Amino acid sequence: MTSLFAPPTPGRTPDPSLAHRRANATLTLQQPDGTPLADTDVTVEQTRHTFLFANIAEDFLATAQTSTAGDVPQNRVELLDGESPQDWADRVEALWHDVYNAGTLQFYWGSFEPERGAPRTEPMRRLAQRYRDRGTVLKGHPLVWHTVCAPWLLDEPVDEIERLQRERIRRDVAEFAGLVDMWDVINEVVIMPVFDKEDNGITRLARERGRIEMIRMGFEESRATNPTATLLLNDFDMSTAYECLIEGVLEAGITIDRLGLQSHMHQGYWGEEKTLDVLDRFSRYGIPIHFTETTLLSGDPMPAHIKDLNDYAPATWPSTEEGEQRQADELVRHHRTLLSHPSVEAATYWGLTDAGMWLGAPGGLVRADGTPKPAYDAFRDLVKGSGGTARRRTGPMAMAACGSRGSWATTGFRPVARRRRCRWTSPGPP
Amino acid sequence: MTSLFAPPTPGRTPDPSLAHRRANATLTLQQPDGTPLADTDVTVEQTRHTFLFANIAEDFLATAQTSTAGDVPQNRVELLDGESPQDWADRVEALWHDVYNAGTLQFYWGSFEPERGAPRTEPMRRLAQRYRDRGTVLKGHPLVWHTVCAPWLLDEPVDEIERLQRERIRRDVAEFAGLVDMWDVINEVVIMPVFDKEDNGITRLARERGRIEMIRMGFEESRATNPTATLLLNDFDMSTAYECLIEGVLEAGITIDRLGLQSHMHQGYWGEEKTLDVLDRFSRYGIPIHFTETTLLSGDPMPAHIKDLNDYAPATWPSTEEGEQRQADELVRHHRTLLSHPSVEAATYWGLTDAGMWLGAPGGLVRADGTPKPAYDAFRDLVKGSGGTARRRTGPMAMAACGSRGSWATTGFRPVARRRRCRWTSPGPP
Numbered sequence: 001m002t003s004l005f006a007p008p009t010p011g012r013t014p015d016p017s018l019a020h021r022r023a024n025a026t027l028t029l030q031q032p033d034g035t036p037l038a039d040t041d042v043t044v045e046q047t048r049h050t051f052l053f054a055n056i057a058e059d060f061l062a063t064a065q066t067s068t069a070g071d072v073p074q075n076r077v078e079l080l081d082g083e084s085p086q087d088w089a090d091r092v093e094a095l096w097h098d099v100y101n102a103g104t105l106q107f108y109w110g111s112f113e114p115e116r117g118a119p120r121t122e123p124m125r126r127l128a129q130r131y132r133d134r135g136t137v138l139k140g141h142p143l144v145w146h147t148v149c150a151p152w153l154l155d156e157p158v159d160e161i162e163r164l165q166r167e168r169i170r171r172d173v174a175e176f177a178g179l180v181d182m183w184d185v186i187n188e189v190v191i192m193p194v195f196d197k198e199d200n201g202i203t204r205l206a207r208e209r210g211r212i213e214m215i216r217m218g219f220e221e222s223r224a225t226n227p228t229a230t231l232l233l234n235d236f237d238m239s240t241a242y243e244c245l246i247e248g249v250l251e252a253g254i255t256i257d258r259l260g261l262q263s264h265m266h267q268g269y270w271g272e273e274k275t276l277d278v279l280d281r282f283s284r285y286g287i288p289i290h291f292t293e294t295t296l297l298s299g300d301p302m303p304a305h306i307k308d309l310n311d312y313a314p315a316t317w318p319s320t321e322e323g324e325q326r327q328a329d330e331l332v333r334h335h336r337t338l339l340s341h342p343s344v345e346a347a348t349y350w351g352l353t354d355a356g357m358w359l360g361a362p363g364g365l366v367r368a369d370g371t372p373k374p375a376y377d378a379f380r381d382l383v384k385g386s387g388g389t390a391r392r393r394t395g396p397m398a399m400a401a402c403g404s405r406g407s408w409a410t411t412g413f414r415p416v417a418r419r420r421r422c423r424w425t426s427p428g429p430p
Numbered sequence: 431m432t433s434l435f436a437p438p439t440p441g442r443t444p445d446p447s448l449a450h451r452r453a454n455a456t457l458t459l460q461q462p463d464g465t466p467l468a469d470t471d472v473t474v475e476q477t478r479h480t481f482l483f484a485n486i487a488e489d490f491l492a493t494a495q496t497s498t499a500g501d502v503p504q505n506r507v508e509l510l511d512g513e514s515p516q517d518w519a520d521r522v523e524a525l526w527h528d529v530y531n532a533g534t535l536q537f538y539w540g541s542f543e544p545e546r547g548a549p550r551t552e553p554m555r556r557l558a559q560r561y562r563d564r565g566t567v568l569k570g571h572p573l574v575w576h577t578v579c580a581p582w583l584l585d586e587p588v589d590e591i592e593r594l595q596r597e598r599i600r601r602d603v604a605e606f607a608g609l610v611d612m613w614d615v616i617n618e619v620v621i622m623p624v625f626d627k628e629d630n631g632i633t634r635l636a637r638e639r640g641r642i643e644m645i646r647m648g649f650e651e652s653r654a655t656n657p658t659a660t661l662l663l664n665d666f667d668m669s670t671a672y673e674c675l676i677e678g679v680l681e682a683g684i685t686i687d688r689l690g691l692q693s694h695m696h697q698g699y700w701g702e703e704k705t706l707d708v709l710d711r712f713s714r715y716g717i718p719i720h721f722t723e724t725t726l727l728s729g730d731p732m733p734a735h736i737k738d739l740n741d742y743a744p745a746t747w748p749s750t751e752e753g754e755q756r757q758a759d760e761l762v763r764h765h766r767t768l769l770s771h772p773s774v775e776a777a778t779y780w781g782l783t784d785a786g787m788w789l790g791a792p793g794g795l796v797r798a799d800g801t802p803k804p805a806y807d808a809f810r811d812l813v814k815g816s817g818g819t820a821r822r823r824t825g826p827m828a829m830a831a832c833g834s835r836g837s838w839a840t841t842g843f844r845p846v847a848r849r850r851r852c853r854w855t856s857p858g859p860p
Binding site: 003005007008190191193194207208209210211212213237239240241242243244245247248249250251252281284 | 433
């Protein structure tokens, strides 16, 4: 057990020009017979960002069919005239895939296996496959957590809870290997052993074993089951508490692949200064960062005196016109800030539509009727604009492209993924 | 490196009756020739508590002579008519020793060795000896801290700062062994690497090495130099951050003898509920607790919006009559709460007189003119009353005494320290 703590790494200076997100590529275009393709119009288009723009990988048809999540009016799906739930789901799903290349699948133990021994593996596999078929990078969330916890753990002594938790990790990580190769292994460990809102088996275990052994358990089992998976530690506590936890974990020799930093902003946008401060403090461990679970409201903010966000439940919490403009502005500023920091690899927004939004908050980028809010359009511009499409006439032998790191394609050609040098083996339609 | 984390220990239930603080002793009284001392009046008196009632071990004469600490009026010593600084110091020192059996010596590196290579060892040794001569248990505070830090460290690279810090620990722990066998090894590590009020060598080092290696450094050097010393980790952060830090330290195999929990209450008394919550959370590690650095004001509280207490500097901050009554009530409640929790071994108040009080706050138990506030008297009643004096007539062969754990004596006899069975070898005057 050797300490993995390392002094703060260089190269963590934010750069608002986003130069570090771009790459230059020189493309040599060839005819099928290998001769240079000269003096031809080609269209080069970004098909995928290296940066992960993520949201919850949701089963939109299920959302549309049940339409009952939450007691808050705007939390219910609103079908347009004559529209079926399938139509609504198709519309929203198309919006999802138009901007996101990564999705978070919700594997809460209490909802995934509400009855012991009957995990909902098959519906989850179908959902995962549906996203993977579109090329979405998937992350499972979470394997260990004290909330939405399997209630039947409470019947067991602590040693058995640990055995069941280890078994659950091995089972689900193995079942989904290949489909889901990224996991929020353990969630909100800072509060885990002192969480007192609801008695649950995981808090009992965490109190007995300590935070670090809980993390070790999660990472060891996950790593052993899927050695190539990307494993995250995720928390909402942005204070020194999370720093202290991370330093303990590194000192204990546990390898964390990525750090997850939650950012529910129900009480107001953090702003650039706070966000950059958080990034400065947490990037110093040299672990790439996923900014997870971002929420920005298009309605009134939650009052500042609320400490546990779950304690706030207004009868109605409408999206307002003014709020929608503010949300659009803040969403773009937030993503620009994250993109400016070289340590950030992913930004996960927490829900696409107001329908079924956590806490009934008007935090969706799309209204409950499936129409985009200004924030969606602004975000789409950001995602598309940072890569985008370029029409170029090739020179005698080559062309240069410059854009966001990721995958690029020419229209009608097969997507190409080599960053520095791309080859087209067949010309396509103009 | 084996983890020292252990599941929460039992026996941590608060008991307001303070039964756990009392012991029964059966005394067999003998004549000098060994025959039983029967049917005689004896007075049994508590001379010392096992519980440590502590305050800063201050050089009162120096305070009276300089009398300039702070710009706040009530922070200056007020001599009574015709009184010399020595008279004031004698009065206040007598008040100190009448209630405290333990003292904290201030070893801040920046004031102890403001000039490199010229530590103020001799004056400190005289001060320590003065307290030890009265039987006071002494603790040095602190060996490693980022505030009141030696400014000349800033001229050195990080490796040299570490070498100097290790050297400083070995030097001072060795110099004072026998006089000072208890140390706040390291102070406020939670904030140490992100402290940004003032550039200093220790924050630089902590950022490079990480919190846990800072703690390991402090404890290893202290332990190696004085293996019998009692070594504390001390912090003001009562949030989960300190819990996370402690769990990392235990996981890293570092032995912490006592946990120090600071409790400056410039913004208002915590009350029983918060205090017991803090004790419940921090006592679960099975490490005995010292409640350190308590301040309770006899004037207006500091506004709640102040985050760093150092940021508040009113022109005057008077002690008020109403405030003095409140302080007396809160001081007794605070100590009763600490005494009720079996894990607490010590309670350290942070300053005796308003003269020279940190931040110029009216937090002394004695006014700047050396007269006791109601809080002092109430505290004295608590300390004396919990042990006190008992006059008993012995039975034919023995007598039973019941009181606070500690040392007891009969009037005119030498103090006896055996808890369960005490012997007097000579009768004294009645």
